[in-house]
Amino acid sequence: MTSTGNILVVDDDLLNRLVLSTNLQEQGYDVAMAENGRQALEMLGSQPFDVVLLDLVMPELDGFQVLEQMKHDSAQREIPVIVISALDEMESILRCIEMGATDYLPKPFDAALLRARLNASLANKRLRDIELEYLEQVNRVMQAAAAVESGTFECDSLNPVAARGDALGQLARVFQNMARQVYAREQSLRQQVQELQIEIDEVKKARQVAEITETEYFRDLCARAQRLRQRNGK
């Protein structure tokens, strides 16, 4: 069965972990398990997850602390967190949602409810991933503009954005084309400036000058020019 998402189950109760993980695996999810908050954070730091199912009351780091640390980590703050809690802990549930938890799952588990909430969270996660990727690529275009201004732009840096089929992709392709044209013009300018090198063949010049100046006419002209200037009052 193809995986439909990577789920991290965090619960200090072995039975709960096993029940949840079995259920999730049957639904086609890849499941990893952590038995406390510290272990959960270590796993979150080392591999990608699409959703975290988080118990609140645990030794070492509890669910609140895990949630708090996740929300302070730019790589983890977008991962949906579904709090696992008994319905009589409603105050804690509300606190978690205020801290950024996506949803809650009451104990004991209901398979249909678990599936529905996971699907909703995963759908939101995927939309958010798309949104984040879009924003990241918009940022790349903005960085490209800054790089053009500072003369450090490399055309290939926009390839991932240019590969998109939407308007942003078109913008990146137009940007790349313009940059390539500017680069080509710069190359042409450098070529032209090289052509501006003024190279005079001194031997050839001396020969050409001699052909003119070492003639009777020229010698006479020099003398005449002097007389003419004197005659013209110069």
Add this chain to the structure above:
Amino acid sequence: MPKIVSVHSFRGGTGKSNTTANVATLLAVRGQRVGVVDADIASPGIHILFGLEEDKMGHSLNDYLWGKCDIQQTAHDVTANLGNDVKGRVFLVPSSIKAGEIARVLREGYDVGLLNDGFRDLIQTLELDVLMIDTHPGLNEETLLSIAISDVLLIILRPDQQDYQGTGVTVEVARKLSVPCMMLVVNKVPAAFPTDEVRARVEQAYHAEVAAVLPHSDEMMALASAGVFVTRYPDHPITAALKQVAERLSRSG
């Protein structure tokens, strides 16, 4: 003191006649009386820029050189064709555009010494402040004479290896002729070339002053020979650069 300015280029097509016509006009705008001699007898053309129609040309420089008339009779006042801003005057001495007469002068030659007499007479009788001589490209006898009697030699070149070499020869020859003042005008410079860089490199290469660097201009190309550019485009950057040349010529000598 009236001054003689020879405008020369080693090769054809540099914009020599255009520069001559425009600078002459700008000098006249400044109130000066300017004579322009089309000494490019083999391939005349500056009369077109000044709007002098062929059937109204009357006597030409050729007639004077063959003793058919006085030099004054060859001078045409073209000031009226240059608009209302011209406070001075522009007189044009055209060369004949008749094929037979061009062939004859090339075949038989003429007494180049007469040119100097003619120039002097023009300056006196027309009370000129400046006489500009539009010379034939290359360094033939009459061109050498024109250069030799000039107070100022204005050499036009393009940013092109052949022009660089030829201009080197012209500069050297002009120095041997002890021309009092020599200036370069770099014309038809591609827009991509930095003007100051061009000026610096040319001045360094020839140890001579660059009076102006004129960028290539589509407007100039489009106007072609249909008129004097500075009167049609008074606010154009090329006009501004040509004004520098006129200003520099006014200060010379």
